[in-house]
Amino acid sequence: MARYSDELIDEIRSNNDIVDVISQYVILKRSGRNFFGLCPFHKEKSPSFSVSPDKQIFHCFGCGAGGDVIHFVSKIENLDFKQALEMLAEKSGITLPILADAQDVVKIKMKEKVHKINEITAQFFHENLYKPDAKLAQNYVKMRKLDNRTLQTFQIGYSTNFDELYKMLKREGFSDEEIMASSLVGKSIKGQFYDKFKNRLMFPIKDVQDKVIAFGGRVLDDSKPKYINSPENIVYSKGRNLFGLNVAKKSGKDKIIIVEGYMDAISLYQRGITNVVASLGTALTEAQGRLLRKYASQMIIGYDSDGAGQAATIRGMEILQNLGCDIRILQLDGEAKDPDEYVIKYGSR
Ligand SMILES: [Zn+2]
Structure with a gap:
């Protein structure tokens, strides 16, 4: 398996002070040269979890857990070593090289495609909202007193009733596999592709970097369900993001x-x-x-x-x-x- 160089691992380690990182998870109090807090890895009432800023390591006298900042993050976030490194690199603004692991490359490319599909789709839905056949959506927006600035800030849009999204994405050159990976389109038993969001007011769900990762859609009449959201997929993990x-x-x-x-x-x-x-x-x-x-x-x-x-x-x-x-x-x-x-x-x- 491809891995990052030792120099890079050292750089990431030295750019993430262990006290700063652990403080985001555990309330630490200084005592002498070290910091102490309640161990996040076992239940305890008095603090036996220590962090040494000099050695840049942590150690729990209760359960024996210990290691450097990367070990800590991988343990508490339930990530493998590589994922923990990636998270810390992102935190400290270090750009990682793309590893030449064949499987990873395929996954990274697919993620990029789905991000692109989401971005184009959000724009497509948003433009739809201003078209003559979006009357229902326009009325709803007016009723909620949402002005143009709000509509643009959240890129609120409208999905029509006619599988237009699938056709548009095909015209843009995406493959069926890529379009299916975005979860925006479904496939019937007969093998026909159809838009999953129809006649709904559309809300792109964006991550903190403003990337569109999913969509929510609200009905404009009395049909059920009132709201539908993208399922989890290659770019979207529901419990890890917040709308807005x-x-x-x-x-x-x-x-x-x-x-x-x-x-x-x-x-x-x-x-x-x-x-x-x-x-x-x-x-x-x-x-x-x-x-x-x-x-x-x-x-x-x-x-x-x-x-x-x-x-x-x-x-x-x-x-x-x-x-x-x-x-x-x-x-x-x-x-x-x-x-x-x-x-x-x-x-x-
Ligand atoms: Zn412990």
Whole structure:
């Protein structure tokens, strides 16, 4: 298997101070030359987990876990050595060479294609929204009082009823295999390709680097299901991303409001609250919590006031608390079941 050079591994190690990295997962207190905290790898009440800034290693006197910063990341993120290296390289802005492992190359190329498909598709849907046959979508957008800036910021779009996406992607030269890998198109038993999103208002889901990784679509009539989302695929892992973080991270605030659905996030943005993300599913995952923690220290949970929303609030609080975040719960006064409804009724303050 192809591997990175020792020089590169050393560079990544020295660019990621072990105390800085571990502090993102464990609350550390200095005592003498070392730092101590509660071990994340076994349950304990008093800290036996130590980190040495001089030696750049960690060691737990309770369970015996130990090693350097790469070992720590691979253990806590459940990654192999190479994946942990890649994560740390990205954190410290080190560009890794593409390894000439045949299998990897195929996968990297396919990922690039799917990213390209997603990018073109988001633009295609967005342009559709301004066409005459998108009346239903335009009416909905008007009803929600979304202006052009909001529509463009989130690249909101419209998927027509006529398998036009598949045809467009073929015209752009993508193979059926690549198009299927994007999960935007399905194949019938008879072997016919069809668009999975039809007659829906479309929301591209972007990662923090503004890359389109998936889509959500909302119906414009009473049909069910009301929302459908891309399934997980080669570029999309649901529990590791948050809708709107690419926008919220530019708000310049040290706090982030977490809501359930993308319409909640978009609606708040429209009303001038730009530091909002949606957790894409009810419960916040640990990976999402860690991602958020990189961009702000205070988290405001603004889930729906129904039973599922309350359960998700409690779960989210636990996760964020363990990450050392300052947590607030958004209390909606008056008669509103979610933040979206609230700002529509009462405005943003
Ligand atoms: Zn331990």
